[in-house]
Amino acid sequence: DPSMPGGGSNVAARAPGPEGDLHVPLILEERGKEEEPLKVVLGRKLKKRCSWSPARAAALLLDSVPILKWLPRYRIKDWLLGDVMSGVIVGILLAPQSIAYSLLAAQDPIYGLYTSFFSCIIYTFLGTSRHISVGIFGVLCLLVGQVVERELAVAGYVTDMQGNRTGLGSLENGTFPDCDRSCYAIIVGSTVTFTAGVYQVLMGLLQVGFVSVFLSDSLLSGFATGASLTILTSQLKYLLGLKLPRTQGWGSLIKTWIGLLGSLDQTNMCDLITSVLCLLVLVPTKELNERFKSKLKAPIPFELFVVIATTLASHFGHFKEQYGSEVSGHIPTGFMPPQLPAWSLIPRIALDAFSIAIVGFAITVSLSEMFAKKHGYVVDPNQEMYAIGFCNIIPSFFRCFVTSAALTKTLVKESTGCQTQLSSLVTALVLLLILLVIAPFFYSLQKCVLAVIIMVNLRGALRKFCDVPQMWRANRVDAGVWLLTMATSALVNTELGLLLGVLASAFCVLARTQRAQTLQLGQSGDRDVFKELTAYKGLQTLPGVAAFRYEAPIYYANQTLFKKSLYRNTGLDPVKERARRKRLERGKKQEEERKGAEQGPEASSGNFLPHALPFHTLIIDCGPVLFLDTAGVAALKEVRKDFQEFGVQLLLAQCNTSTIDSLRRGGYYDPETGNVEIIFHTVGDAVRYGQSLLSQNGDCDTSF
Numbered sequence: 001d002p003s004m005p006g007g008g009s010n011v012a013a014r015a016p017g018p019e020g021d022l023h024v025p026l027i028l029e030e031r032g033k034e035e036e037p038l039k040v041v042l043g044r045k046l047k048k049r050c051s052w053s054p055a056r057a058a059a060l061l062l063d064s065v066p067i068l069k070w071l072p073r074y075r076i077k078d079w080l081l082g083d084v085m086s087g088v089i090v091g092i093l094l095a096p097q098s099i100a101y102s103l104l105a106a107q108d109p110i111y112g113l114y115t116s117f118f119s120c121i122i123y124t125f126l127g128t129s130r131h132i133s134v135g136i137f138g139v140l141c142l143l144v145g146q147v148v149e150r151e152l153a154v155a156g157y158v159t160d161m162q163g164n165r166t167g168l169g170s171l172e173n174g175t176f177p178d179c180d181r182s183c184y185a186i187i188v189g190s191t192v193t194f195t196a197g198v199y200q201v202l203m204g205l206l207q208v209g210f211v212s213v214f215l216s217d218s219l220l221s222g223f224a225t226g227a228s229l230t231i232l233t234s235q236l237k238y239l240l241g242l243k244l245p246r247t248q249g250w251g252s253l254i255k256t257w258i259g260l261l262g263s264l265d266q267t268n269m270c271d272l273i274t275s276v277l278c279l280l281v282l283v284p285t286k287e288l289n290e291r292f293k294s295k296l297k298a299p300i301p302f303e304l305f306v307v308i309a310t311t312l313a314s315h316f317g318h319f320k321e322q323y324g325s326e327v328s329g330h331i332p333t334g335f336m337p338p339q340l341p342a343w344s345l346i347p348r349i350a351l352d353a354f355s356i357a358i359v360g361f362a363i364t365v366s367l368s369e370m371f372a373k374k375h376g377y378v379v380d381p382n383q384e385m386y387a388i389g390f391c392n393i394i395p396s397f398f399r400c401f402v403t404s405a406a407l408t409k410t411l412v413k414e415s416t417g418c419q420t421q422l423s424s425l426v427t428a429l430v431l432l433l434i435l436l437v438i439a440p441f442f443y444s445l446q447k448c449v450l451a452v453i454i455m456v457n458l459r460g461a462l463r464k465f466c467d468v469p470q471m472w473r474a475n476r477v478d479a480g481v482w483l484l485t486m487a488t489s490a491l492v493n494t495e496l497g498l499l500l501g502v503l504a505s506a507f508c509v510l511a512r513t514q515r516a517q518t519l520q521l522g523q524s525g526d527r528d529v530f531k532e533l534t535a536y537k538g539l540q541t542l543p544g545v546a547a548f549r550y551e552a553p554i555y556y557a558n559q560t561l562f563k564k565s566l567y568r569n570t571g572l573d574p575v576k577e578r579a580r581r582k583r584l585e586r587g588k589k590q591e592e593e594r595k596g597a598e599q600g601p602e603a604s605s606g607n608f609l610p611h612a613l614p615f616h617t618l619i620i621d622c623g624p625v626l627f628l629d630t631a632g633v634a635a636l637k638e639v640r641k642d643f644q645e646f647g648v649q650l651l652l653a654q655c656n657t658s659t660i661d662s663l664r665r666g667g668y669y670d671p672e673t674g675n676v677e678i679i680f681h682t683v684g685d686a687v688r689y690g691q692s693l694l695s696q697n698g699d700c701d702t703s704f
Helices: 038-050 054-064 076-104 109-126 138-155 181-205 211-213 215-242 252-262 269-291 302-317 319-323 343-375 381-396 407-415 422-442 447-456 459-474 477-491 495-513 558-569 576-597 630-642 656-664 683-699
Strands: 517-521 529-534 544-550 614-623 651-653
Touching: 038 138, 054 381, 076 109, 076 138, 076 302, 076 407, 076 422, 076 447, 109 319, 109 381, 109 422, 138 181, 138 215, 138 343, 138 495, 181 343, 181 683, 211 495, 215 252, 215 269, 215 343, 215 459, 215 477, 269 302, 269 319, 269 447, 302 422, 302 447, 343 381, 343 407, 343 576, 422 576, 459 477, 477 495, 495 529, 517 558, 529 683, 544 558, 544 683, 558 630, 576 630, 614 683, 630 651, 630 656, 651 656, 651 683
Parallel strands: 544 614, 614 651
Antiparallel strands: 517 529, 517 544
């Protein structure tokens, strides 16, 4: 019996017997659903959140400070060597990069070391990822530097076209009357960092860690690549030894190139030669490190060797005095006393800090989840939000700027045997040694060398251009989002690029529901298999029954398109047909009045001849319809009413439970009007029911 479970695969389109019995569709007993009142649900959740007990307090402490979970289970013999080795190597690599990326953030070199040191310690205690390296990230440094330069200009710290810093700065509020340019730059940077950290902690409290899934890989990759082009351009002035102010506002990349090309005659040959030599050393050696990373126990720290060699050459060659080469200058040892953020600046930098917070969190979570999946453990996105938030809030009191996870250093940690977060603590100890002892020796380090280090580390992001053809072949929508985000971030504005990327991704998802088509289905032989006629050969249409599938949810934004597509593919537009009938009837009446009653209807009956529809039952396969809103239910009601007017029965098949609930709540099933609730769990079941309707009722009037 095809009405019984599992009994209809070989009788999918079998016509009813000679008795003309109405086919009984498969009936599944639904589980009862008891909907609790909203007040009860909220009360239970609040009680769960606010209840207090020693066990809950202990669990909350362990969740908030993950080191208390993994440290007691730490396997010294198995993990310690790998953690120490990876921590030392990352610390050695991180030191010159921290100094270099301080240029991007418009800060003195010492603050880059502070930032890396504090973030490593805090993430050791609060982070859930065993492998990511938290510290300075180039894109965030660029965003911070743009805010710092803008606020410096507002405060009166001016850099002229020759790069000379003029004016002590006349602050409007007079809060920092004795603060020079460097002092005020770190005040702005630390205030941005504090505000971004507060945003991230608030997002953790609100449990919005899931937002990271809305930032697609193509969006983040395009944003990073576009920002990398801006970073690369901003470092060329150091590479050439040009003293140019950092450009602000939209189109800064183009403005920077115009300034560079107009100042080529002022190139410092000492800086240029040093830069070229460093590039000739670092680019091939970086490639060798990458090519033989499987054979090397640890990457060779060529950056450190270049920094040492160029610092010695600059010191003994007196590059600053004889050739005017710009050097890092005095880097103090030890730590400065903590200071509060500038509260008066927060209203001006709040929006900038929000975009920085989102980017930092998204990069950290995406990297932590990627490496967790690779190594078979789980990270908590909300705890990662807390961790990166406090990695910004606490260091902001110690003259630091924004941090996040960094892919390059994370890959180094993984490849050198990192096992747990203890590796970050070892990295912090290496940086502490540099801060207390070694930092002053970098006085003669040329800024062009730091610029070369930054540019060489952008290779990974810039290589994404080579992947564009393959990306375009794989998915043009993702490729389009990547190109739009990259171009806007590079050519217009980095924050605008991120915003447009998010909007473009959301629009693409929405557009896919707008472009969904109503596809006619055909049957494969006598099997209970119904597929699109346009996609497969050998499918057969069913006599008296038309089956269609709409491959999207039906909601307010696409319900009109759904109806248009359905009417177009069925060949019957009820609205147009009604208008046609009215026109014909009106014309018929006028003609009767003109010709007179003796000629009667015979003279004009040819003006209105009904045409037979090829089907009496219309089936919509609702399997792809994930949900219905009020507008969607209303659209289905309208479609049913329109087709019933012309003698066509509308049946819905394969509706999920959410769709069925929406239909019930929306009043789609109304026994008083004859629209009883009949649920078809397969298209074949609906087909057999439709055919049995014709057999029971005889020939239906489907003419129009």
